[in-house]
Amino acid sequence: xxxxxxxxxxxxxxxxxxxxxxxxxxxxxxxxxxxxxxxxxxxxxxxxxxxxxxxxxxxxxxxxxxxxxxxxxxxxxxxxxxxxxxxxxxxxxxxxxxxxxxxxxxxxxxxxxxxxxxxxxxxxxxxxxxxxxxxxxxxxxxxxxxxxxxxxxxxxxxxxxxxxxxxxxxxxxxx
Amino acid sequence: xxxxxxxxxxxxxxxxxxxxxxxxxxxxxxxxxxxxxxxxxxxxxxxxxxxxxxxxxxxxxxxxxxxxxxxxxxxxxxxxxxxxxxxxxxxxxxxxxxxxxxxxxxxxxxxxxxxxxxxxxxxxxxxxxxxxxxxxxxxxxxxxxxxxxxxxxxxxxxxxxxxxxxxxxxxxxxxxxxxxxxxxxxxxxxxxxxxxxxxxxxxxxxxxxxxxxxxxxxxxxxxxxxxxxxxxxxxxxxxxxxxxxxxxxxxxxxxxxxxxxxxxxxxxxxxxxxxxxxxxxxxxxxxxxxxxxxxxxxxxxxxxxxxxxxxxxxxxxxxxxxxxxxxxxxxxxxxxxxxxxxxxxxxxxxxxxxxxxxxxxxxxxxxxxxxxxxxxxxxxxxxxxxxxxxxxxxxxxxxxxxxxxxxxxxxxxxxxxxxxxxxxxxxxxxxxxxx
Numbered sequence: 001x002x003x004x005x006x007x008x009x010x011x012x013x014x015x016x017x018x019x020x021x022x023x024x025x026x027x028x029x030x031x032x033x034x035x036x037x038x039x040x041x042x043x044x045x046x047x048x049x050x051x052x053x054x055x056x057x058x059x060x061x062x063x064x065x066x067x068x069x070x071x072x073x074x075x076x077x078x079x080x081x082x083x084x085x086x087x088x089x090x091x092x093x094x095x096x097x098x099x100x101x102x103x104x105x106x107x108x109x110x111x112x113x114x115x116x117x118x119x120x121x122x123x124x125x126x127x128x129x130x131x132x133x134x135x136x137x138x139x140x141x142x143x144x145x146x147x148x149x150x151x152x153x154x155x156x157x158x159x160x161x162x163x164x165x166x167x168x169x170x171x172x173x174x175x
Numbered sequence: 176x177x178x179x180x181x182x183x184x185x186x187x188x189x190x191x192x193x194x195x196x197x198x199x200x201x202x203x204x205x206x207x208x209x210x211x212x213x214x215x216x217x218x219x220x221x222x223x224x225x226x227x228x229x230x231x232x233x234x235x236x237x238x239x240x241x242x243x244x245x246x247x248x249x250x251x252x253x254x255x256x257x258x259x260x261x262x263x264x265x266x267x268x269x270x271x272x273x274x275x276x277x278x279x280x281x282x283x284x285x286x287x288x289x290x291x292x293x294x295x296x297x298x299x300x301x302x303x304x305x306x307x308x309x310x311x312x313x314x315x316x317x318x319x320x321x322x323x324x325x326x327x328x329x330x331x332x333x334x335x336x337x338x339x340x341x342x343x344x345x346x347x348x349x350x351x352x353x354x355x356x357x358x359x360x361x362x363x364x365x366x367x368x369x370x371x372x373x374x375x376x377x378x379x380x381x382x383x384x385x386x387x388x389x390x391x392x393x394x395x396x397x398x399x400x401x402x403x404x405x406x407x408x409x410x411x412x413x414x415x416x417x418x419x420x421x422x423x424x425x426x427x428x429x430x431x432x433x434x435x436x437x438x439x440x441x442x443x444x445x446x447x448x449x450x451x452x453x454x455x456x457x458x459x460x461x462x463x464x465x466x467x468x469x470x471x472x473x474x475x476x477x478x479x480x481x482x483x484x485x486x487x488x489x490x491x492x493x494x495x496x497x498x499x500x501x502x503x504x505x506x507x508x509x510x511x512x513x514x515x516x517x518x519x520x521x522x523x524x525x526x527x528x529x530x531x532x533x534x535x536x537x538x539x540x541x542x543x544x545x546x547x548x549x550x551x552x553x554x555x556x557x558x559x560x561x562x563x564x565x566x567x568x569x570x571x572x573x574x575x576x577x578x579x580x581x582x583x584x585x586x587x588x589x590x591x592x593x594x595x596x597x598x599x600x601x602x603x604x605x606x607x608x609x610x
Binding site: 016018019021022023024025026028029050059060063064065066067081082083084086087088120121122123124125126127128132135136137163164165166167168169171 | 187188189190192193194253262263264265266267268270271272275276302303304305306307308311339341342343344345346347358359360361362363364379421422423424425428429430431465495497499503508511512514515518519521
């Protein structure tokens with residue numbers, strides 16, 4: 001049981017809502033963080049905890065684009081392609097990544113490290129082109145920056161170029 | 176550049192400001208909550224906000240005080256406050272900054288709102304992609320709980336105010352207030368039919384107020400400095416206060432800028448934003464997020480307030496200004512936006528679900544130079560049959576970019592279709608079979 005492992009966290013989540021079903025998205029997020037995708041056993045688990053039927057969980061999962069129903073690579077590269085990013089070159093970002101990793105959008109590298117997706121607006125239009133990698137944002141991408149991010153991630157599992165608390169433009173007097 | 180007095184971005188504009196509770200307190204934070212709990216009645220708070228003329232900053236621009244006033248006074252059960260932090264309108268990225276850089280500002284606003292409407296529980300519905308924002312907010316809530324600004328017996332007043340952070344999972348439509356409530360209830364985020372309105376039948380069918388992050392962030396300042404002070408800023412009487420406008424696209428200095436409402440777009444794009452990024456002139460701009468119809472250089476002197484932009488045939492919406500330079504194909508721009516709407520249509524109402532796919536496919540066909548002669552009439556017809564025939568405003572939103580680009584840039588569509596017609600191989604005559 002996946003959720004048994006996180007008993008305290010599950011209890012904490014359940015205590016926030018007067019109606020159990022409200023805890024569905026937080027629990028699915030928890031399951032996905034643990035496994036990288038939402039598996040069928042996890043959905044059955046969650047259904048049991050929330051007194052729902054498995055189809056009720058499934059129908060909700062399929063509505064939200066962030067839930068993966070299949071295993072993906074260790075790093076999920078999500079490049080924003082909506083108009084605001086496209087104006088400043090998001091299509092190039094996809095090309096750079098495709099060229100470097102030899103995959104097209106929707107594919108995973110053979111070593112299961114990277115999955116490339118093209119997604120809709122991620123709320124970072126002033127600092128595009130940008131991509132999200134797992135929990136982190138990487139903004140104002142250039143070919144060089146993309147290359148460094150991918151190298152760092154493959155080697156160290158993290159990259160110092162990720163965005164911190166967002167503010168743009170930064171206040172004067174600070175670089 | 177620092178020509179206008181800022182309200183919301185003042186704290187975070189200080190170099191080195193991190194948004195911790197200590198720094199927020201030093202900057203005068205949580206004084207408004209103290210004042211409200213000590214000296215004011217819920218009614219007075221609502222009156223003060225009504226007086227300020229504050230309108231919702233999420234997109235619809237509904238007067239905030241009036242919204243609070245709709246909460247039934249005699250309802251015995253629980254009431255809820257939901258803060259809409261599901262910022263997903265393409266072109267908008269202000270809430271992200273307000274949450275990540277100064278989380279206590281909005282939490283204080285939420286606490287005051289809870290007091291005003293008599294809610295004990297509030298949820299921040301933050302879009303799932305903003306992991307960092309959710310982390311920062313959760314930590315801020317913990318800090319505020321520890322300091323006694325939230326939790327049980329807030330500042331010794333005997334009131335309970337609990338705030339929880341609830342992360343979504345990537346659905347644009349959950350920024351629509353009733354869809355947000357559905358999603359918060361753990362269902363597919365599909366908008367509800369209105370009426371009944373959330374003010375009477377909201378979260379768990381209880382009276383609920385849903386307010387945007389920026390709206391919440393304004394509340395402490397209104398309480399501290401008075402509704403009358405606020406109502407004189409900007410473009411009174413209809414569009415009061417400042418707004419954090421987001422500038423993106425082909426400009427020199429994109430980003431978030433807080434300016435009083437009512438300055439002309441020309442000033443915002445050319446003075447505040449530094450003008451176009453290259454020597455190419457401006458071709459078109461979106462005044463208020465992807466849902467707002469395009470405007471052209473002729474509209475640069477329109478004032479950035481709710482009424483003036485509506486008069487110009489668009490809407491101020493969420494305040495996301497996107498600028499496009501000469502050389503950008505407007506068919507391509509409309510297609511990109513349409514692909515977004517096609518992807519994000521929730522599928523509840525037939526005109527929007529089916530129409531968005533027709534619109535996207537027709538635009539794709541035109542852009543790929545496979546357009547047909549009747550395609551523009553088809554687009555017109557589809558647009559007319561989507562807008563106003565759906566449960567939520569998504570229908571109007573998705574046809575906005577197409578209708579406006581057809582209005583101002585019809586020749587671009589026609590050129591592409593002419594090209595397609597000229598290069599299309601002639602069909603062979605189909606023989607008619609006779610018996």
